[in-house]
Amino acid sequence: MSTLVAYFSAEGTTKRVAEGFASEIGADIFEIVPEQPYTVADIRWTNPLSRCNKEKFGKKDVPVMGKVADFEKYDTVYIGFPI
Numbered sequence: 001m002s003t004l005v006a007y008f009s010a011e012g013t014t015k016r017v018a019e020g021f022a023s024e025i026g027a028d029i030f031e032i033v034p035e036q037p038y039t040v041a042d043i044r045w046t047n048p049l050s051r052c053n054k055e056k057f058g059k060k061d062v063p064v065m066g067k068v069a070d071f072e073k074y075d076t077v078y079i080g081f082p083i
């Protein structure tokens with residue numbers, strides 16, 4: 001049984017939870033890193049014109065760096081992200 005925890009974290013909260021969870025259940029871990037890093041202004045979620053809201057409402061795909069090696073080997077994949 002092979003398990004992966006893939007996560008995105010802009011400010012570190014999700015990262016801490018994902019690392020603790022993956023360690024607890026013995027899963028591999030993969031950090032999702034956007035090609036274009038988010039600035040503080042980009043993730044100001046209370047600003048309707050910020051990048052994160054434009055991406056959300058525009059349903060834009062965000063190009064990311066890297067790939068999960070041997071993705072097919074995983075039976076279960078948990079995905080962590082800020083909400």
Ligand SMILES: Cc1cc2nc3c(=O)[nH]c(=O)nc-3n(C[C@H](O)[C@H](O)[C@H](O)COP(=O)(O)O)c2cc1C
Pocket residue numbers: 008009010011012013014015043044045052053081082083
């Ligand atoms: C796009 C976006 C939307 C968010 N929406 C909310 C929200 O509706 N309510 C809230 O309390 N926090 C909201 N936040 C704040 C995040 O939940 C909080 O900053 C979280 O700790 C971010 O996780 P991270 O440290 O892993 O990046 C939002 C953050 C982002 C980037």
